[in-house]
Amino acid sequence: MKNWIKMFIADERGAESTEVAITGVVLAGGSVAGFTQLKDKIEQKGDELIGKLDAATGD
Numbered sequence: 001m002k003n004w005i006k007m008f009i010a011d012e013r014g015a016e017s018t019e020v021a022i023t024g025v026v027l028a029g030g031s032v033a034g035f036t037q038l039k040d041k042i043e044q045k046g047d048e049l050i051g052k053l054d055a056a057t058g059d
Helices: 002-010 013-057
Strands: none
């Protein structure tokens, strides 16, 4: 049992997979946040443009 515990602690086979998974989650979260902000800015600029066009045409 003592030997099995030592081997279990020294085993690093899953560490790399876990690191890759965590990195993927962080990148995906950052991408979602970035695209959400970009979408909001595009909507804001579109609304500003529509407002200016309405003001120019007298609607």
